Amino acid sequence: MKTKSIKRDKVNIITLGCSKNMVDSEVLSGQLLANEIDTVHESGKRDHNIVIINTCGFIEKAKEESINTILDNVELKKRGKLDKVYVTGCLSERYRNNLEAEIPEVDAFFGTMELPLILKRFEADYKGELIGERLLSTPQHYAYMKISEGCNRTCSFCAIPLMRGKHTSRSIESLVEEARQLVQRGVKEVMLIAQELTYYGLDIYKKRELPKLLNALADVQGLEWIRLHYAYPSKFPMDIIDAIKDRPNICNYLDMPLQHASNNMLKAMKRQITREEMEDLIGNIRYKIPDICLRTTLIAGFPGETRDDVEELKTFLQKMRFDRVGTFTYSHEEDTSAFDLVDDVPADVKEERAQEIMEVQQEISLEKNEEKVGKTFKVIVDKKEAGRYLGRTEFDSVEVDNEVIINSSKKLHPGDFVNVKITKAYDFDIEGEVVG
Known part of the structure; x- marks a missing residue:
């Protein structure tokens, strides 16, 4: 007599938002696999019966994408294509009560720091010995490494502290061990990420220890490139630049989001720095490492931004000549201090200003690229x-x-x-x- 076989669960993890979310998904994948639960990432095969959506709640467009992804998978569940839909990440952390009321078909919502609770849904145990082990969703030769969680800064536009909590550093020992494991798996480049790199170590070592971490990672055999993302400019510790300069496997690259260049805007954004101080900082960094690549990110259309503010920002770009620039339009986020301001720049004007900024950078980028010809x-x-x-x-x-x-x-x-x-x-x- 034939017996009906019980089909094993297969989990597909969908990741939305930033590289920090990607690392969270990779860690979750590693834990599920260690508990012998079949797990894939961003699978298009539709051979899974459970979906975990790791959401983003940073700005309006990201929230819309997250909600649409949840609704799409809930619809698949209604049609019998999925058994379970779970939601985690920043949107879930920030709006859990609203989401539970509005999308009751989701089986459970989890916050950003509730990995053990997700595992319990699968009758799985959180394995502490697996710290640093994860299922990479990137190509084998590079990986992101999250050196800390949360942020203590109080930028008026940013909701990240609401979703990720206070700054919490990982130990140097755990990060070095993770780097060694990654190299053993074929990784040659790691990108260090955090909400704020320069704060690293303040909580556990009582002082900023990013340079010490960088030197420890640079000693890992086989790690050819180390790259720094998301450094806060105010009171920037210059010994970070010394570490970059001294170690050949630390890339001459620094991602430092400045957000604006008008002092009016910087003050309203609570950035704790002036345009003049930023210019001095950039000058000092380039004095120490003339060929360093500086990347920054800028916001267009913050409340109260005037045409004069935009022109000042464009002049600043032409003077500073950053190697890389990204822009995004301001998103009016509840529970941030900027939410008390009037969101008075129309959406189409925000987009136009972002485009203007990128047109300035496009010329600079072409000129810098032309300088590379023949080298x-x-x-x-x-x-x-x-x-x-x-x-x-x-x-x-x-x-x-x-x-x-x-x-x-x-x-x-x-x-x-x-x-x-x-x-x-x-x-x-x-x-x-x-x-x-």
Whole structure:
């Protein structure tokens, strides 16, 4: 007599938002797999019966994407295509009560720090010995490393402290061990991420210890590139720059979101710094490392922003000549201090201003890329696409920065390092030939 087989659960994790969310999903995947629960990430095969959606709640567009993703999967559940839908991450942390009332078909909502509770739903145990082990959703040759959680800053536009809590650093020992594990798995580049890198260590070591962490990570054999993302400019510790300069495997790259350059806007945003202080800081950094790549992020359309503020920001960009710039339009977020201000810049004007800013940067980027023509750079190969290889220099991070179009007569593989002589420059990319 035939017996009906019981189908095992298979979990698909969908990640929305930033790289910090991606790391959370990778850790969750590792824990589920260690508990012998079949788990995939962003699977399009539809052979899973459970979905966990790791949401973003940072700005309005991200919240809309998260809600639409939840509704799409709830609809699949209604049609019998899924058994369970779970929701975690920042949107769930921030709006759990509202979401539970409005989308009751979701089986459970979890906050940003409730990994053990998610595991309990699967009758699984949180395995402390797995700290640092995760199922990478990135290509094998690079990974993100989250060195701390939360943020103690009080920027008026930002809701992250509401969703992620106070700053909490991981120990140097745990991060070094994770880096060693990643290298053993083939990782050659790590991108250090946090809500605020420069605060690292203040809570557990009673002083800023990012330089000490950087030197410890730079000692890990086989770790070829270490990259820094999200450093706060106010009272920036210059010994971070000394560590970058002294260690050859720390990329000459710093991501420092400035948000604006008008003193009126910086004060309203509660950034604790002036335009003049930012210019001095950038000058000091470039004095120590002349060829460092500086990336920044800017907000267009903050409450009260005038045409004069926009022109001042554009002048600042032309003077500072950042290597990389990203912009996003202001999102009016409840429970932030800026929510008390009148959101008086229309949405279409915000978009126009963001476009204006990027047009200024586009010219700067092209000029900087043209300066690279004829020079040779060490490039990491990321992928082959449409018959050509794509990679990055140490001055470019994944997805957000320039790519190098690599022409090569020999076969290359993701994770290979090659020397590329640049032959062409574009607005946001460069092209070259493999040499040597």
